[in-house]
Amino acid sequence: MGLIQTTAPPLAERLRPQRLDQVVGQQHVLGPQGPLTRAAQLQRLPSMILWGPPGVGKTTLARLLAQAVNARMLSLSAVLSGVKEIREVAAQAELWQGQGERVVVFVDEVHRFNKSQQDAFLPHVESGLFVFVGATTENPGFEVNSALLSRAQVFRLESLSADDLRQILLRGLEALEHAAPLLSEDAQALLIATADGDGRKLLNLLEMLAQVQAKQGEDEDHEGHTAAAAPSTAGAREPQSLGIEALQAMLPALQRQFDKGGDAFYDQISALHKSVRGSDPDASLYWLARMLDGGADPRYIARRLIRMASEDIGLADPRALTLCLEAAQAYERLGSPEGELALAQATVFLAVAAKSNAVYTAWKSAQRYVQEQGSMPVPNHLRNAPTRLAKSMGHGADYRYSHDEPDAFSAGQRYFPDAVLKPPIFYSPVPRGLESKMAEKLAELRRRN
Numbered sequence: 518m519g520l521i522q523t524t525a526p527p528l529a530e531r532l533r534p535q536r537l538d539q540v541v542g543q544q545h546v547l548g549p550q551g552p553l554t555r556a557a558q559l560q561r562l563p564s565m566i567l568w569g570p571p572g573v574g575k576t577t578l579a580r581l582l583a584q585a586v587n588a589r590m591l592s593l594s595a596v597l598s599g600v601k602e603i604r605e606v607a608a609q610a611e612l613w614q615g616q617g618e619r620v621v622v623f624v625d626e627v628h629r630f631n632k633s634q635q636d637a638f639l640p641h642v643e644s645g646l647f648v649f650v651g652a653t654t655e656n657p658g659f660e661v662n663s664a665l666l667s668r669a670q671v672f673r674l675e676s677l678s679a680d681d682l683r684q685i686l687l688r689g690l691e692a693l694e695h696a697a698p699l700l701s702e703d704a705q706a707l708l709i710a711t712a713d714g715d716g717r718k719l720l721n722l723l724e725m726l727a728q729v730q731a732k733q734g735e736d737e738d739h740e741g742h743t744a745a746a747a748p749s750t751a752g753a754r755e756p757q758s759l760g761i762e763a764l765q766a767m768l769p770a771l772q773r774q775f776d777k778g779g780d781a782f783y784d785q786i787s788a789l790h791k792s793v794r795g796s797d798p799d800a801s802l803y804w805l806a807r808m809l810d811g812g813a814d815p816r817y818i819a820r821r822l823i824r825m826a827s828e829d830i831g832l833a834d835p836r837a838l839t840l841c842l843e844a845a846q847a848y849e850r851l852g853s854p855e856g857e858l859a860l861a862q863a864t865v866f867l868a869v870a871a872k873s874n875a876v877y878t879a880w881k882s883a884q885r886y887v888q889e890q891g892s893m894p895v896p897n898h899l900r901n902a903p904t905r906l907a908k909s910m911g912h913g914a915d916y917r918y919s920h921d922e923p924d925a926f927s928a929g930q931r932y933f934p935d936a937v938l939k940p941p942i943f944y945s946p947v948p949r950g951l952e953s954k955m956a957e958k959l960a961e962l963r964r965r966n
């Protein structure tokens with residue numbers, strides 16, 4: 518047979534967990550002593566924000582939590598709903614509550630609601646009309662207003678690990694039964710890596726792979742009827758395991774089906790970043806256009822541009838960070854398509870700006886040094902001395918106020934912990950842009966020390 522019924526629900530939908538104990542991953546919140554497990558056991562579900570990347574099971578988890586506490590669930594999508602729909606949900610919740618029912622209201626992509634829309638939930642959450650469960654891929658500290666955030670617990674959901682995805686893959690292969698593709702161990706590992714922590718993406722890719730293989734099998738059967746077969750192969754064809762090279766050849770086609778706009782999403786953002794780093798404004802604009810045309814969230818691109826400004830331009834041209842922040846703000850104010858021009862402007866500036874990763878490298882080195890050296894005490898002369906007791910303990914003693922020194926520089930004063938006999942140098946400016954002047958100044962200051 519080999520064919521997958523087109524009328525059947527997608528594989529990812531068929532494999533949605535039906536109980537909390539069937540959820541793969543998220544053991545930090547769903548383990549035996551996890552906060553959500555305990556809440557379900559105690560039948561006390563708090564209002565919450567589920568924060569995590571796509572494909573980790575936020576919607577499924579909300580449904581299962583409502584089920585675990587015997588509550589009715591109402592769902593809203595922030596993309597499609599407004600205050601009118603929120604009022605309708607509140608009215609339905611009030612009706613059910615009057616009938617003795619517990620109600621959970623689930624809001625997908627809650628970060629897309631504006632402040633007034635988010636505020637519309639507040640009186641109902643405070644009155645206990647329903648338990649609010651919001652799902653977001655964005656940092657709720659930035660995207661959810663403080664009033665709503667203060668009334669909800671935030672649970673961070675993590676990308677699924679390779680072991681988690683392997684469990685899901687095995688479930689998918691079992692569910693596909695005779696239609697399941699035969700994958701070598703290397704091919705399975707590649708499919709898991711391609712899913713990049715997204716369980717839904719993994720199952721979608723697997724299902725598409727099964728469909729492609731089934732179609733290829735049909736084509737080969739038709740061709741086989743026109744060719745003379747050897748006696749030993751005239752019967753049923755033995756299925757062959759799909760190796761990593763064959764899968765690598767098939768993945769681009771699968772990803773074009775899966776990722777709107779073409780190649781894998783993260784490959785495109787990588788290409789944009791590397792084109793900027795390589796000072797190619799034309800290629801940078803090409804990848805920016807590709808991503809926007811493919812449906813990528815411009816806000817995500819804006820955040821990545823801000824990252825590039827600090828990672829690849831840094832202090833060689835500090836204007837880059839300001840320009841990227843202003844471009845992000847411009848997009849928020851204008852939206853598409855007008856705001857996209859601001860992103861294009863920032864992209865071109867980053868590409869042609871002087872490059873330096875000195876701050877990025879220095880920061881990584883400082884972090885590594887702190888991890889290796891542990892917590893060394895602050896020297897007495899650098900300690901705060903707000904009280905008489907602190908002063909009596911020598912806090913702040915012998916500190917030299919730099920503004921009272923020649924050139925506002927206290928030559929010879931140490932700022933590292935006393936145990937650091939030879940202070941490390943993390944920051945080494947590059948001889949480009951503004952950092953070339955910083956390099957000259959630092960060289961002189963270090964000479965005087």
